[in-house]
Amino acid sequence: MGAVALITTAVVQNKPLPKNMKYGIVLDAGSSHTSVYIYEWPAEKENDTGVVQQIDACKVDGNGISSYAHDPPVAGLSLQKCMDKAREVIPEQQQRETPVYLGATAGMRLLRLNNATLADEVLSSVGSTLRSYPFEFQGARIITGQEEGAYGWITINYLLGNFLENSGWLGRLKQSATFGALDLGGASTQITFVSKKEIESQENSLHFRLYGKSYDVYTHSYLCYGKDQALRRQIAYTIPDANNSTILDPCFNSGYRRNTSTKDLYSSPCIAQQRISTAPSNIEIKGTGNYQLCKQKVEMIFNKTQCTYSQCSFNGIFQPNLEGEFGAFSAYYFVMDFLKLTNEKISLERVKEAVKTHCSRPWEEVLKEFPKIKEKYLSEYCFSGTYILSLLENGFGFNSENWKDISFLGKIKGSDAGWTLGYMLNLTNMIPAELPYSPPLSHGSYIGLMVFFSILLVFIILTCWLSLRKPKCLQKGII
Numbered sequence: 001m002g003a004v005a006l007i008t009t010a011v012v013q014n015k016p017l018p019k020n021m022k023y024g025i026v027l028d029a030g031s032s033h034t035s036v037y038i039y040e041w042p043a044e045k046e047n048d049t050g051v052v053q054q055i056d057a058c059k060v061d062g063n064g065i066s067s068y069a070h071d072p073p074v075a076g077l078s079l080q081k082c083m084d085k086a087r088e089v090i091p092e093q094q095q096r097e098t099p100v101y102l103g104a105t106a107g108m109r110l111l112r113l114n115n116a117t118l119a120d121e122v123l124s125s126v127g128s129t130l131r132s133y134p135f136e137f138q139g140a141r142i143i144t145g146q147e148e149g150a151y152g153w154i155t156i157n158y159l160l161g162n163f164l165e166n167s168g169w170l171g172r173l174k175q176s177a178t179f180g181a182l183d184l185g186g187a188s189t190q191i192t193f194v195s196k197k198e199i200e201s202q203e204n205s206l207h208f209r210l211y212g213k214s215y216d217v218y219t220h221s222y223l224c225y226g227k228d229q230a231l232r233r234q235i236a237y238t239i240p241d242a243n244n245s246t247i248l249d250p251c252f253n254s255g256y257r258r259n260t261s262t263k264d265l266y267s268s269p270c271i272a273q274q275r276i277s278t279a280p281s282n283i284e285i286k287g288t289g290n291y292q293l294c295k296q297k298v299e300m301i302f303n304k305t306q307c308t309y310s311q312c313s314f315n316g317i318f319q320p321n322l323e324g325e326f327g328a329f330s331a332y333y334f335v336m337d338f339l340k341l342t343n344e345k346i347s348l349e350r351v352k353e354a355v356k357t358h359c360s361r362p363w364e365e366v367l368k369e370f371p372k373i374k375e376k377y378l379s380e381y382c383f384s385g386t387y388i389l390s391l392l393e394n395g396f397g398f399n400s401e402n403w404k405d406i407s408f409l410g411k412i413k414g415s416d417a418g419w420t421l422g423y424m425l426n427l428t429n430m431i432p433a434e435l436p437y438s439p440p441l442s443h444g445s446y447i448g449l450m451v452f453f454s455i456l457l458v459f460i461i462l463t464c465w466l467s468l469r470k471p472k473c474l475q476k477g478i479i
């Protein structure tokens with residue numbers, strides 16, 4: 001009876017509690033568009049790694065918030081549809097304690113360079129929209145390039161489970177068991193990885209202690225080297241003078257035509273050094289679809305001549321030797337996915353061939369094959385593919401050898417690869433410096449052991465009882 005009571009108590013008392021979920025919202029206000037991400041995690045497992053999951057993502061209609069500089073109040077209004085959706089997704093009783101963060105990236109950094117007052121107005125407009133929702137508004141700000149790189153690195157390694165793998169005694173011995181992060185945006189690009197070598201420039205050096213292990217991380221964010229700004233710079237190199245308003249551009253498929261206003265092209269601070277006063281007000285771009293010529297033009301934006309450190313990537317920026325594996329996400333993934341080049345087994349040479357082939361296809365043929373793809377994206381895949389190859393090879397120093405170390409990542413275990421998750425994990429203190437205490441046994445093993453020992457106890461009691469009865473039996477002369 002005692003043993004049965006023990007088993008029952010063990011099972012009933014230790015039933016896992018019903019899951020109490022928590023939620024968090026992060027808005028990624030990128031240069032090209034804004035996305036709203038909703039995350040969920042069990043409250044009682046807050047400090048475990050790998051428990052936060054993306055449960056919803058909503059793409060805001062229209063362009064990035066920096067494009068509303070001429071009418072800041074509209075920037076806030078543009079977020080309403082996605083925020084209404086967030087209100088539907090998150091249970092009502094949890095909404096008041098759900099934090100909302102907005103982080104703006106390179107588009108807003110550029111707007112701040114052009115006009116800081118307008119940048120503030122846009123931020124206060126999005127802030128007041130977010131405050132009007134029943135969530136816990138935690139601020140709308142422009143994050144630094146360093147933060148963008150660091151949080152992207154944290155996100156992918158958290159989702160890949162690398163921090164937990166490194167936290168045991170065996171993991172602590174391993175040198176570089178994390179993935180480097182390569183993030184390509186529209187206005188900036190970030191490279192972040194663990195380096196064993198000394199990081200010679202302070203501004204590129206980060207130190208983290210996560211789950212009981214220390215990480216020395218190299219990061220750099222290149223403003224104006226996102227693919228949209230790089231395209232502008234590439235076009236600006238060949239702006240003709242006032243007598244001629246046509247550009248023959250090898251980075252667009254042959255037969256493709258696009259009209260651009262010079263005022264719009266020149267509005268970016270990234271073009272500051274390339275402006276010519278005699279430029280016509282409108283230009284017509286005519287594609288010629290030639291990978292080699294496009295590559296030559298693209299490479300003009302990487303200055304490889306000056307370097308005051310022992311080694312540099314380009315533009316005099318220090319970069320230690322590449323180490324370990326890398327996850328490439330955001331536009332790296334969108335472009336390589338379109339070109340069907342995300343398979344790890346494809347060599348650098350084959351990737352080049354594929355981009356070359358795509359560039360040489362007539363625009364009419366491309367358009368016919370992909371009628372549903374947004375024309376802006378479709379027309380730029382030749383340039384984007386060429387730019388990605390140039391940036392990785394000529395800029396960062398990847399080659400045929402270490403190309404296999406790059407994985408192009410869209411989602412990892414259902415969550416988008418990007419800086420937003422890392423940003424939220426950091427701001428909610430969900431990544432502890434030291435390993436959190438976890439009971440040595442899981443709930444299942446605990447119950448199993450309790451049942452086993454209870455049965456063992458019953459068995460021992462029965463055996464003792466039977467052996468104690470023996471002399472009595474003998475006394476009675478039964479045997």
Ligand SMILES: O=c1[nH]cnc2c1ncn2[C@@H]1O[C@H](COP(=O)(O)OP(=O)(O)O)[C@@H](O)[C@H]1O
Pocket residue numbers: 029030031032033064105106107184185186187188189226227228330331334335377
């Ligand atoms: O489906 C797609 N195909 C190609 N490019 C895409 C697609 N979706 C987004 N992009 C590009 O990804 C980039 C995202 O950059 P983002 O808006 O995050 O800028 P930022 O990080 O520099 O602030 C932009 O260049 C955008 O055009």
Ligand SMILES: [Ca+2]
Pocket residue numbers: 030031105184185186330
């Ligand atoms: Ca981005």
